[in-house]
Amino acid sequence: MIKTQVLVIGSGPGGYTAAFRAADLGKEVTLIERHESLGGVCLNVGCIPSKSLLHTAEVINETKHASELGITFSKPKIDLKGVIKNKDSIVNKLTSGIQALAKARKVKVINGYAKFLSKNQVTLDGTDEVIEFEQCVISVGSRVTKFPMFPFEDKRVMDSTDALLLDDIPKRMLVVGGGIIGLEMATIYDALGTEITIVELGSQIIPAADKDIVNPLFKKIKKNYANIFLNTKVTSMTALKKGIKVVFEGKDAPKSDTFDKVLVAVGRTPNGILIDADKAGVNFNENGFIETDKQMKTNVENIYAIGDVVGQPMLAHKAVHEAKVAAEVICGKKSGFDALTIPSVAYTDPEVAWTGKTEKELKEAGIEFKKGIFPWAASGRSLSIGRTEGVSKSLFDSKSGKILGMGICGTNAGDLIAEASLAIEMGCDMSDIALTIHAHPTLSETTAFAAEMAEGTITDLMPPRKRK
Amino acid sequence: MPTQKNVELPDIGDFDAVDIIEVLVKVGDTVNENDSIITLETDKATMEIPAPFSGKVTSLSIKVGDKVVQGDLILTLESESETETDSEVETDSEVETDASSDQSDNKVIDNSEATVTSTVSQDNIKQPEEVSLKTDSNSHASPSIRKLARELGVSLSRINGTGKKGRILEKDLKSFVKELVTHGNLNEEVEAIPLSRIKKLSGKHLSNCWNTIPHVTQFDEVNIDQLEKFRKHQKEKNIKLSPLVFIMKAVVQVLKRHPNFNASLDEGGENLILKKYFNLGIAVDTPNGLLVPVVKDVSKKSLIELSEELADISLRAREGKLDSSEMKGAGFTISSLGGIGGTQFTPIINSPEVAILGVSRTQIKPIWNGSSFEPTAMIPLALSYDHRVIDGAEGARFMAELNQVLSNIMEMLL
Numbered sequence: 001m002i003k004t005q006v007l008v009i010g011s012g013p014g015g016y017t018a019a020f021r022a023a024d025l026g027k028e029v030t031l032i033e034r035h036e037s038l039g040g041v042c043l044n045v046g047c048i049p050s051k052s053l054l055h056t057a058e059v060i061n062e063t064k065h066a067s068e069l070g071i072t073f074s075k076p077k078i079d080l081k082g083v084i085k086n087k088d089s090i091v092n093k094l095t096s097g098i099q100a101l102a103k104a105r106k107v108k109v110i111n112g113y114a115k116f117l118s119k120n121q122v123t124l125d126g127t128d129e130v131i132e133f134e135q136c137v138i139s140v141g142s143r144v145t146k147f148p149m150f151p152f153e154d155k156r157v158m159d160s161t162d163a164l165l166l167d168d169i170p171k172r173m174l175v176v177g178g179g180i181i182g183l184e185m186a187t188i189y190d191a192l193g194t195e196i197t198i199v200e201l202g203s204q205i206i207p208a209a210d211k212d213i214v215n216p217l218f219k220k221i222k223k224n225y226a227n228i229f230l231n232t233k234v235t236s237m238t239a240l241k242k243g244i245k246v247v248f249e250g251k252d253a254p255k256s257d258t259f260d261k262v263l264v265a266v267g268r269t270p271n272g273i274l275i276d277a278d279k280a281g282v283n284f285n286e287n288g289f290i291e292t293d294k295q296m297k298t299n300v301e302n303i304y305a306i307g308d309v310v311g312q313p314m315l316a317h318k319a320v321h322e323a324k325v326a327a328e329v330i331c332g333k334k335s336g337f338d339a340l341t342i343p344s345v346a347y348t349d350p351e352v353a354w355t356g357k358t359e360k361e362l363k364e365a366g367i368e369f370k371k372g373i374f375p376w377a378a379s380g381r382s383l384s385i386g387r388t389e390g391v392s393k394s395l396f397d398s399k400s401g402k403i404l405g406m407g408i409c410g411t412n413a414g415d416l417i418a419e420a421s422l423a424i425e426m427g428c429d430m431s432d433i434a435l436t437i438h439a440h441p442t443l444s445e446t447t448a449f450a451a452e453m454a455e456g457t458i459t460d461l462m463p464p465r466k467r468k
Numbered sequence: 469m470p471t472q473k474n475v476e477l478p479d480i481g482d483f484d485a486v487d488i489i490e491v492l493v494k495v496g497d498t499v500n501e502n503d504s505i506i507t508l509e510t511d512k513a514t515m516e517i518p519a520p521f522s523g524k525v526t527s528l529s530i531k532v533g534d535k536v537v538q539g540d541l542i543l544t545l546e547s548e549s550e551t552e553t554d555s556e557v558e559t560d561s562e563v564e565t566d567a568s569s570d571q572s573d574n575k576v577i578d579n580s581e582a583t584v585t586s587t588v589s590q591d592n593i594k595q596p597e598e599v600s601l602k603t604d605s606n607s608h609a610s611p612s613i614r615k616l617a618r619e620l621g622v623s624l625s626r627i628n629g630t631g632k633k634g635r636i637l638e639k640d641l642k643s644f645v646k647e648l649v650t651h652g653n654l655n656e657e658v659e660a661i662p663l664s665r666i667k668k669l670s671g672k673h674l675s676n677c678w679n680t681i682p683h684v685t686q687f688d689e690v691n692i693d694q695l696e697k698f699r700k701h702q703k704e705k706n707i708k709l710s711p712l713v714f715i716m717k718a719v720v721q722v723l724k725r726h727p728n729f730n731a732s733l734d735e736g737g738e739n740l741i742l743k744k745y746f747n748l749g750i751a752v753d754t755p756n757g758l759l760v761p762v763v764k765d766v767s768k769k770s771l772i773e774l775s776e777e778l779a780d781i782s783l784r785a786r787e788g789k790l791d792s793s794e795m796k797g798a799g800f801t802i803s804s805l806g807g808i809g810g811t812q813f814t815p816i817i818n819s820p821e822v823a824i825l826g827v828s829r830t831q832i833k834p835i836w837n838g839s840s841f842e843p844t845a846m847i848p849l850a851l852s853y854d855h856r857v858i859d860g861a862e863g864a865r866f867m868a869e870l871n872q873v874l875s876n877i878m879e880m881l882l
Contacts, residue, residue, distance in 0.1 A: 025539075026474075026541060134471075331539065332476050332538075332539050333539060333619075334479075334618050334619045334621070335615075335618070336618050338611075338614055338618070339611070400633075402608075425610060425611045426610045426611075427608045427609070427610070427633075427635065429633065
């Protein structure tokens with residue numbers, strides 16, 4: 001039997017962070033991972049490989065538009081093996097880095113599938129090995145939601161993990177789900193030459209974000225992609241010899257169509273139940289998430305849970321912060337998760353990012369706000385890089401002027417949103433942002449311009465007329 | 469099944485590192501839950517840290533002189549019973565995480581109220597989860613300040629920020645906690661009054677005297693029946709004499725035989741300056757503070773003259789009309805609180821003088837006269853002297869002789 005002070009199950013960004021932080025605070029830590037390499041979905045089949053492929057897509061797209069700059073490239077030759085090799089080498093660099101960090105911290109890494117036996121023991125599935133722990137952090141993440149109505153047994157019906165393998169470049173592909181994952185994969189396949197159709201149940205793509213922030217992206221892909229069917233349901237999917245036949249139900253969609261491949265990206269399901277956490281007495285909510293308090297403690301005193309397994313948003317950066325809280329609480333520190341905002345980013349082209357409250361959330365909550373919208377068509381830097389479609393929107397409390405939220409659509413929006421997140425955490429007012437000197441010409445200026453639009457102090461555009 | 473458990477320094481309500489002044493256990497010792505394991509000293513208090521559970525000490529991670537902060541490993545205990553841990557765990561889970569602000573405030577007070585020796589409440593060790601997580605969205609505070617507030621168990625909604633637009637700054641948080649620690653309750657009214665000029669001056673002088681002179685205080689009680697009879701007799705003739713003038717005369721009588729007491733130490737502490745005159749400082753209580761006017765040449769003055777002079781300088785001292793020259797040149801000081809009360813006190817030597825006599829209130833006490841208890845007027849005296857100049861034997865001798873003179877007032881004639 002293996003004994004350990006702290007057991008961490010799952011080595012994704014949350015898991016390895018919890019393990020490393022607890023080790024740094026003096027605990028003896030064991031980390032269990034079911035896959036051969038560490039890093040979880042994010043490093044192996046999520047954020048990182050997709051960003052590698054998105055960069056490939058970006059380079060392809062840049063060359064397509066290079067003629068506008070007076071440079072003409074011939075049509076790119078795509079060596080799929082080379083694309084995959086580049087992606088894999090980046091993933092390997094990062095996962096072996098995690099491995100080295102674990103070793104340097106004397107974190108014991110065990111390969112296996114942990115299942116709870118009790119509140120102090122897990123077993124490795126399929127073996128007699130029992131691991132006894134004093135404290136445990138469950139960070140087993142989530143898996144792709146697979147509705148039984150979709151014939152996943154056919155290789156042509158893919159989830160995001162399959163799609164990242166890039167087995168081939170299909171001629172026509174349907175993406176079911178107009179959320180972040182579906183749109184990112186669509187961006188990759190579109191650049192590689194696939195004709196993309198997107199079907200989304202809701203009335204807009206990326207339903208969580210404000211419509212005006214998503215709009216520049218929507219306009220662009222609407223033009224590039226074959227079809228985007230909103231308010232449309234997929235009622236059935238049949239694997240035929242010539243392709244996957246999909247039946248739609250929606251005003252704008254045809255009754256049915258056949259595609260070479262279908263990517264289903266309709267969400268992710270938490271994994272808590274797969275590891276028999278109920279045998280330890282851990283409570284789940286009705287959506288299958290493990291319930292925790294703000295110190296990431298479950299109802300079982302010595303068991304903590306973090307990341308996708310405890311709730312939305314299923315984002316690596318949320319997991320990492322929760323992980324630090326859990327590890328610190330285990331080590332007797334008075335930590336707690338009290339972040340005011342968790343930013344969201346879609347690494348599409350252009351990128352979409354938002355933080356704090358969205359406009360629709362503020363309206364629903366009945367909070368009076370003031371907004372400043374700055375169109376990037378007025379940004380010298382955006383024009384210099386050949387982009388005119390971006391927009392920055394910031395939302396402020398109408399009484400105090402304090403920043404409540406921000407949304408950005410445009411090149412590097414995912415990086416630009418950091419400033420707004422910091423502003424929210426620091427409780428900045430619109431004048432704080434407007435009066436902070438932003439370098440010119442940068443894309444980051446647009447954040448200050450959006451604040452100036454709200455304040456009415458903008459000079460690069462006509463300030464919006466005051467309604468009073 | 470024995471398990472190894474780390475014992476870490478619990479929340480002691482102080483945010484700086486504290487010194488370990490004593491380690492009360494050693495490796496191999498068996499300790500019971502709540503037994504003290506180490507003693508810490510902060511600038512405010514000494515406190516003993518109890519063991520959070522029973523067990524055998526298997527390793528010590530600290531030593532005397534180390535500075536520790538909350539969360540530092542103190543020692544490792546091998547605990548025998550697993551079941552006990554389980555029951556502890558169960559009680560813990562009942563504790564609400566969202567500690568109410570009241571609870572967390574109490575904690576701060578509890579920890580700080582340790583005046584001399586206190587034991588850190590066991591609760592603090594068992595309930596690390598009692599953390600204030602109430603992030604009031606109206607509180608204007610950065611993540612680092614929210615973290616600090618959590619660590620201190622303070623709800624930010626109770627703090628008024630002094631930063632721009634009401635931002636709560638680190639110093640706001642600290643002064644809030646300091647206020648709690650000092651006064652317990654923020655609703656209790658306090659008022660800051662500047663010290664009087666005299667108190668400010670004499671305070672400096674007094675603390676200097678107290679800090680630099682090794683004081684010894686010799687106590688005695690003197691039978692003043694004779695003196696009292698004489699006083700009463702004079703009073704009938706309308707001559708009012710206070711006991712103090714007799715004491716002054718008696719002191720001078722004894723000073724003549726003990727010149728070391730009528731002296732001052734020079735600044736370097738190398739030479740004793742003996743005074744060939746007999747000037748006595750008399751401590752006088754005034755509305756603005758303590759003053760010590762000097763009665764000069766006591767040996768040359770009659771009891772009546774002394775009495776008149778005392779009345780005069782006391783009055784002028786209270787009215788603030790004393791000239792500074794009248795408060796200089798004493799060789800020895802007397803402080804009499806006899807008119808107010810008290811059985812004894814330890815007077816502080818008025819540097820550069822080397823001795824002072826404190827007089828408390830006369831009491832009628834039953835004194836054994838050899839065959840029976842007799843009601844006797846006894847006056848308490850306390851002689852503080854500078855031990856660098858005066859030995860204990862000399863001090864006792866001085867007091868014995870003063871007793872002799874005062875109890876037999878005819879000796880003053882010698």
